[in-house]
Amino acid sequence: MSEELRILFVTPEAHPLIKTGGLGEVAGTLPPALREIGVDARLLLPAYPGLIEQLNAQPLGAPLQVLSSMMPVQLFHGLMPDGSTPAYLIDAPALYHRNGPYVDENGKDWPDNALRFGLLSRVAAMFGIEGRSFGWKPQLIHCNDWQTGLTPAYLAHASGIRACSLISIHNMAFQGNFPPHWLTHLNLPRSSFGVQGVEFHGQLSFLKAGLYYADHITAVSPTYAEEIQTAEFGNGLEGLLSRRKDQLTGILNGVDSAHWDPENDPYLQATYSRSKLQGKAVNKRALQKRFGLEADPNVPLLGIVSRLTRQKGIDLVLAIADELLSQSVQLIVLGSGDKSFEAELRQLQQEHPETVGVHLGYNEKLAHFVEAGADIFLMPSRFEPCGLNQMYSMLYGTPPVVRRTGGLADSVIDATPRTLADGTATGFVFTGDNEAELLACVLRALILFQQKTAWRKLQISGMKQDFRWHRSAQQYLALYRSLITEG
């Protein structure tokens, strides 16, 4: 492996250590997939509580002076729990020993997030700056989302030979914008605070910094890479992104096929495959019982696993709920997020205890169970950089209803007479972000659900999809190679 590319993958979360969403899943699965194809990929993340122990990590060198406004911090290195991937941890207990990586128990951002993720960004850059020795030197630093956005800025302002940088956008909606006084605390040069730099509407923007200074940008699906160049999806950064469109590539995420495989899933009541679908019915019955719903195999069971936010179109689902529940359907929702959506869902469940099940909270095991037990998966996101749940649902024989946006558009093939006939259909796709189109799309799914042979064919074509990481890992490898060669 020593002859191969050396990539530092810097991230604020990585499954199975800590995960709040898609980025955590990617960080836990892309680096091992890269290692399988010969890339020396390693992780860097904050030492949140318990991580040093979980990785059996050892101190690496002497404490490191990273930011002049802060005490030195200790780096640790260990191996991810499955033994696949080396990982570096930044031990700064005053910053990272908290419950929740980004927000407190009331959902409020930690007030010192600029410092917490400025530190992460700066340590990542130090790996790529000439003269720094950590016993290993990456050729490219792969940054992820705003929390790592300052790394390319630090690299750009460093002298001497430096590693290349790539930033992946998992979600443009989170930008990490902070008052400008942070510039000094974070040891950024004054000269960087301008339109040609880290400044965004008078604020220091971590994401803007990354998008401006990185050698290359990726988005987590080809459609999202196009969408973020428009005002509707670019969150004010569309101008910068369209100017950099030649350095912007969309690469669809893969899924962790070891954890998301109905044939081999310890969280299910019964495992199943596309040639032996009977186990799916066992899961449906168990899921209905778990939520106190009638265990009727013929009633279509709709499932949702989601952050409860407007992005995910939860308001659209609530808007059509009464109309939908006037049909013979059941609905199960697993999610957490906006308190108002949580309250509305709780109320919906109380009004329809026989047909609606709601579990508020984050529960990995139940997420697998809902994917397996539901008949139809709802994911009407307003925007969706990539989305994982629609891919899980296809692999679990639970055709999804999705909006044609981002990774949903790139991964789900709408059931039309033609795609049903040629066996390529994998789900149901609608276009507008309004409840009428969502309702019409769900009704289309409900009609097809009654046609057992056509439904079986739809399930099987979804279960046949290859969403494993190896394809995306090859695309990243090609990109790393071209950047390192150019650099």
Ligand code: ADP
């Ligand atoms: P996002 O990253 O925008 O939240 P994705 O679909 O890309 O959406 O990824 C969400 C990930 O988080 C999936 O692995 C999904 O199963 C998981 N997830 C979301 N909400 C929950 C929940 N309440 N309980 C368990 N897993 C959840």
